[in-house]
Amino acid sequence: MDAFDKYLYEELVTLYERQDLSDDDYEELYQRFCGIDYLEEVYPYLLTMRFWGLGTESEKENVLSELKEHMDENNYILNGLYYDLLLSQNSNNEDALKNLEKMTENGYTDRFTKEKSHIKDVMTASDLHSIEKISNLSDTSSLYTDEEVIVDHIVFISGNYEGLKFTAGDVDYLRAKVFIRPVHGKKHIKVRSQIFKGDTYVSEIMNNEYEIDSATTWFLTGGWGNNRYTCYSDSVYKWVVEIDGKIAFNQNFRMYEGKLDQIGPRINDIKLVSSKWSGMLEKDKNNYQMVFDAKTLEAVYFVFLLEPLNRKMNIRVCLTIVYLEDNTISVDDHFLEILEEDTVSFWEWVGFSTPGKWKKGLYKYYIIVGSTQKYEGTFTVY
Numbered sequence: 001m002d003a004f005d006k007y008l009y010e011e012l013v014t015l016y017e018r019q020d021l022s023d024d025d026y027e028e029l030y031q032r033f034c035g036i037d038y039l040e041e042v043y044p045y046l047l048t049m050r051f052w053g054l055g056t057e058s059e060k061e062n063v064l065s066e067l068k069e070h071m072d073e074n075n076y077i078l079n080g081l082y083y084d085l086l087l088s089q090n091s092n093n094e095d096a097l098k099n100l101e102k103m104t105e106n107g108y109t110d111r112f113t114k115e116k117s118h119i120k121d122v123m124t125a126s127d128l129h130s131i132e133k134i135s136n137l138s139d140t141s142s143l144y145t146d147e148e149v150i151v152d153h154i155v156f157i158s159g160n161y162e163g164l165k166f167t168a169g170d171v172d173y174l175r176a177k178v179f180i181r182p183v184h185g186k187k188h189i190k191v192r193s194q195i196f197k198g199d200t201y202v203s204e205i206m207n208n209e210y211e212i213d214s215a216t217t218w219f220l221t222g223g224w225g226n227n228r229y230t231c232y233s234d235s236v237y238k239w240v241v242e243i244d245g246k247i248a249f250n251q252n253f254r255m256y257e258g259k260l261d262q263i264g265p266r267i268n269d270i271k272l273v274s275s276k277w278s279g280m281l282e283k284d285k286n287n288y289q290m291v292f293d294a295k296t297l298e299a300v301y302f303v304f305l306l307e308p309l310n311r312k313m314n315i316r317v318c319l320t321i322v323y324l325e326d327n328t329i330s331v332d333d334h335f336l337e338i339l340e341e342d343t344v345s346f347w348e349w350v351g352f353s354t355p356g357k358w359k360k361g362l363y364k365y366y367i368i369v370g371s372t373q374k375y376e377g378t379f380t381v382y
Contacts, residue, residue: 007318007368008036014160016045019115020227023055030055044081048112051085060089080108087118097122145185149212151241151249152179157220164252165336167314168232169259173225176239178249179218186213192242193221197235233257256314256338264315264370265339266307272379273301277353291380297358299351300379302367306344313339317348318368324378325361 012032015021021029030049033042049055051063067082080103083096090096100108101122110117155162158171166174176193189210195203206222221241225231234257241249275284277298284301292300302319314336321331335348352358358381367375 005036005039007320008032008371009039009041011160011371012036013045013111017111017114026055028055044077044112047081048085052116060085076103076106076108079103080106081112084108084110084113084118087121088116091118091121143185145183145187147183147185147187148246149183149187149189149243149248150181151243152181154178154239154241154249154251156239156251156253158225161316161334163334163336165254165256166232167258167260167336168234168255169229169257171225171232171255172227172229173223174232174253175223176221176241176251177218178221178241180212180216182214182217183212184214186211188212189243190245191219191221194240195224196238196240202237256336258312258314260370261313261315262371264373265304265309265313265343267304267369267373267375268307269305270367270375270377271303271305272377273303273347275299275301275349277349277351280347280349290378291382292358294356294358294360294381296355297351297381298353298355299349301347301349302365303347304345304369306339306346309339309341309343311341315339315370319348319350320366321350322364322366323359323361324364325359330359330363 012029015025016029018025026049030046033045033049036042037046047063047067050057050059052058064082064085067078067085070078071082080100083100083103086096087093087100097118100118104119104122108119110119155164155177156166157175157177158166158173162177178191189212191208191210193206193208194201203224206224208219208222210216210219212219232255234255236252236254238250238252240247241251271288272290273280273284273287274289274292274297275281280301285303288303304317317335317337319331319333319335320329322328323330331350333350337346337348339346360381362378362380364378365376369375
């Protein structure tokens, strides 16, 4: 699975996991899953949706027949799905219950059938006791600490996107992902958070309690919003987080009006520029390159040259950069751009505040604009 397919697949899986999906949501999901049906990971989702009639016509018998044809492949996911769906027609099928239990032990989960899954029916009391025992063994420290919890930074999450900028029409509920410095031991914390616009609060107080330890680096607060995507408007908001009665961090986030354009602008070309981490210098703007000097390189700017837009457009740009010398991902990020109708170019950048930190070698970048346009290329740092 390449970086493009990975992004689209993970986006759809995240959407599928939601519990409040409408018929229209499922129809859109089914069509988008069909668009990447060449990925074997997508097949169980399509089968499940066809079985239950989620976004398409119900084909229960056809789906069971297809799954039965895969029984000799020792695929615990497809076999588990077969028995899980079979139990929806007869929950007392002892053979199916026994085989579903085996597939669950091999790793099958309810990620496809969700609340309709029969996995809970094969969980015995001893299973639950084992899980409880494993949970108890997972404690890494028995010592509680009075150490103050220090917040490093906060980002916000809505759907499968996290950042500090959002389009209001795409946000139902927003949650704060709070990154903290590890404490030395265990600690029970009480967290209160609230959203403000200026000095006026716009949300209720969200109360949460957490058990953290030396391995905890972040936690999620409660969410605020509604299912109608009308909670937020074009404005700057502030999320205030209080831990154990003390204000620990304030973080602004920006909401723009409208929704993301799923297609995005027509892009004539993507050029690369080397410039300062603090901002692109005027002298560098048209100095397009594909090879960069590691001793002086700070930031690589990806310059998008556009055809005329003729309308305002909100887009998301996803950028993944792979260091090909060892096939590690060096950048995996998302950007929100608000393009005015007269925009002819824009840029995104990644890098370091000081030169000398880029590894020498060949890099490959993958870019997705909107949800359909894909671009890729390479550059070299010497």
